Amino acid sequence: xxTKILVATTNSGKIAELRQMLAMDSQLVxxxxxxxxxxxxxxxxxxxxxxxxxxxxxxxxxxxxxxxDDSGLVIxxxxxxxxxxxxxxxGETSPDRSEIDRKNIQKVLxxxxxxxxxxxTARFVCALCLAxxxxxxxxxxxxxxxxxxxxxxxxxxFGYDPIxxxxxxxKTVAQLSPEQKNELSHRxxxxxxxxxxxxxxxxxxxxx
Ligand code: ITT
Numbered sequence: 001x002x003t004k005i006l007v008a009t010t011n012s013g014k015i016a017e018l019r020q021m022l023a024m025d026s027q028l029v030x031x032x033x034x035x036x037x038x039x040x041x042x043x044x045x046x047x048x049x050x051x052x053x054x055x056x057x058x059x060x061x062x063x064x065x066x067x068x069d070d071s072g073l074v075i076x077x078x079x080x081x082x083x084x085x086x087x088x089x090x091g092e093t094s095p096d097r098s099e100i101d102r103k104n105i106q107k108v109l110x111x112x113x114x115x116x117x118x119x120x121t122a123r124f125v126c127a128l129c130l131a132x133x134x135x136x137x138x139x140x141x142x143x144x145x146x147x148x149x150x151x152x153x154x155x156x157x158f159g160y161d162p163i164x165x166x167x168x169x170x171k172t173v174a175q176l177s178p179e180q181k182n183e184l185s186h187r188x189x190x191x192x193x194x195x196x197x198x199x200x201x202x203x204x205x206x207x208x
Contacts (some may be wrong), residue, residue: 002027003202005130006034006066008058011087011097013158014069014187020193021182022067024199029064047127048086052136055129061179063133071126071186073160075108075148077115082108086160101159106151108163112148120148124164126186128194130201132188138197142189143153146173157181 004027007018019028022201031037040057044050047070054068072086082089082104085139089206090103112120123143130138144164154174166184184189 003205004029004064006031006062006064008040008054008066008068010039012160013097017182017185017187018067018069018191020178021188022195023060024195024197024202031058034062034064036179039140040095042070042084043153044084044115048129048139048141050084051127051129052066052139055131056136059131059133063130065130065137067128067130067198068186069126069128069190071124073108073122073124073164075112075120075122077121077148078108079113081111097158100120105160105163108148108160109150109152112150115148117147122148122164124160124186126190128187128190131193131200138194140190140193140197142186142191142193143185144189145182206207 007028007030009015010031015030018041022028038060040054042050044053050070051068054070055066059066072083074080074083090100090107092100092103096098123145126142128140129136145163147163147167149172151165153172154162157174164173166173
């Protein structure tokens, strides 16, 4: 029987990327499909701590193997902000995520006014965790280096993609195809590290 794996994120942009890259011989289900569950409070000090907490709590509540993602944008000129606070950097909450993305971007662009090009370095970070109801099974991370632009460019992706410049391609992430983004991105790297270990665990489970 195929193992059901819960993809424990409420962010539709992440769900799409995780589903595309985790396509494998297991059944991926979303929080909507098996919930509703109470929201897990992200009070860790690092991306890895938050990913671990989300995976362990949702696995315990759902009884399923659960993969979680905690990620964000780290900007050197802002001393690492927005970092683990990336999702709600603008200080507002709304069910309309594109509205929040727009306000988050606006805040970053305002804070970066006057910062010279060579000091606009930044990176996306992604921490992934797979847990079962009793324990952490796999943890991986990925990072994606870039520069913060002074205006939005491009319409694909989500979150801060329209202001994250990829020097090698001379485009923002929001100007890349989903495949190009997965090839380079923090989430793509973390998933490529997780996937073979997950496949091995699934094989052991099937044979055990
Ligand atoms: P879940 O906790 O339900 O997974 P979330 O969006 O609240 O959803 P995080 O706390 O991990 O997730 O916050 C991640 C934020 O970082 C996300 O909302 C975006 O603003 C930003 N982010 C992460 N990955 C990104 C990417 O690939 N492109 C653009 N922005 C990204």
